[in-house]
Amino acid sequence: MPGQSHDARTKAGSLGLTETGLGLLVGRSPAMCELQGLMLQVGPSSASVLIVGESGVGKELVARTLHALSPRSEGPFVGVNCAAIPETLLEAELFGHERGAFTGAEARRAGCFELANHGTLFLDEMSLLPPASQAKLLRVLEERSFRRLRGAEEIKLDVRVLAAMGQDPELALRRGEVRADLYYRLNVFTLRVPALRERLEELPLLVEHFVRELGRANGKRLQGASPAVLEALERYPWPGNVRELRNVVERAVILAADGGEIGLEELPPHFLPPSPTPLGTAAVEPTSADGVAGTPTLEATLRDLILRTLAVTGNNKTQAAKLLGISTRTIYNKLRAWSLPLQPAAHENQ
Numbered sequence: 001m002p003g004q005s006h007d008a009r010t011k012a013g014s015l016g017l018t019e020t021g022l023g024l025l026v027g028r029s030p031a032m033c034e035l036q037g038l039m040l041q042v043g044p045s046s047a048s049v050l051i052v053g054e055s056g057v058g059k060e061l062v063a064r065t066l067h068a069l070s071p072r073s074e075g076p077f078v079g080v081n082c083a084a085i086p087e088t089l090l091e092a093e094l095f096g097h098e099r100g101a102f103t104g105a106e107a108r109r110a111g112c113f114e115l116a117n118h119g120t121l122f123l124d125e126m127s128l129l130p131p132a133s134q135a136k137l138l139r140v141l142e143e144r145s146f147r148r149l150r151g152a153e154e155i156k157l158d159v160r161v162l163a164a165m166g167q168d169p170e171l172a173l174r175r176g177e178v179r180a181d182l183y184y185r186l187n188v189f190t191l192r193v194p195a196l197r198e199r200l201e202e203l204p205l206l207v208e209h210f211v212r213e214l215g216r217a218n219g220k221r222l223q224g225a226s227p228a229v230l231e232a233l234e235r236y237p238w239p240g241n242v243r244e245l246r247n248v249v250e251r252a253v254i255l256a257a258d259g260g261e262i263g264l265e266e267l268p269p270h271f272l273p274p275s276p277t278p279l280g281t282a283a284v285e286p287t288s289a290d291g292v293a294g295t296p297t298l299e300a301t302l303r304d305l306i307l308r309t310l311a312v313t314g315n316n317k318t319q320a321a322k323l324l325g326i327s328t329r330t331i332y333n334k335l336r337a338w339s340l341p342l343q344p345a346a347h348e349n350q
């Protein structure tokens, strides 16, 4: 199903604060310590929590950790990415349907709410729910019961709802993208996950964590990253946050020699300091076949930039547009012009 992840293996092992973080959430900068302290307080309650932060900061990891900290941890954790589901399927996806509720509905199907019963429902990109679905969601939260599409039976619910948003909730409210009543219902607590650039002191710990994790996954034993690599990583603004860092480390782990250390050569070119070679000599890397005499054209550079940003945002075009300071429509137009597929945003599920 698009945008849906469902599993019950969320128990985050030994859940408590350690020197490296809280459960699976690595990081002990002052900003992260504050977040983790709040998580330890609100986790065990049944309160709704709104998790706010840029793309790739770890909102889903925070949600899974809150679930693991709660008395519902043995119950299911169901994640649904509201942005990834076509509007026409949303209500069927959330509330389920009876047989024959619409063309193609050949059997009764449980929706996310029902699947999450006695557990936690995580609504990712909540602000992208259409207003009608927001109203219906609010009704379910208040009445603690719902009906499947075309269903007569009123089903009782015992679900904790966690919601995530990539943008500032106050702004979304002012723009009318989020219903105020739903916002105040979900916003019993707001947890802000800081951007990676606001906690660069965590880079060495995160890099070490990912080198170990991805080394294991790729069958390599590595010594970590060189000081020059850490310096280069610290100079970068990380628009795609921890997800982007994980991708950079994964690439480096694959390129690095077994038993060795990750060096500058294993980083993508945009991490390397500009070379002091004078203009006009062989300093320009022939990055694209579209270029003339090794110099990439503006169009090729734009294409590279857009594709790289989409990779960072998990193919989320709205976020990519925001990061690049262009309109979402421009991204769609460009992808169409380059005959590239316009897939919906993938749901990150790890």
Ligand SMILES: Nc1ncnc2c1ncn2[C@@H]1O[C@H](COP(=O)(O)OP(=O)(O)OP(=O)(O)O)[C@@H](O)[C@H]1O
Pocket (backbone or CB within 6 Å): 024, 025, 026, 027, 053, 054, 055, 056, 057, 058, 059, 060, 061, 062, 124, 166, 209, 242, 243, 246, 313, 314, 348, 349, 350
């Ligand atoms: N503090 C952290 N420690 C370890 N891994 C992390 C941390 N933060 C994020 N990650 C990893 O980075 C990736 C992105 O995290 P996650 O999916 O939770 O971000 P997100 O905020 O939900 O992103 P999006 O807004 O795109 O949905 C995942 O692989 C996650 O495991």
Ligand SMILES: [Mg+2]
Pocket (backbone or CB within 6 Å): 059, 060, 124, 348
């Ligand atoms: Mg997410």
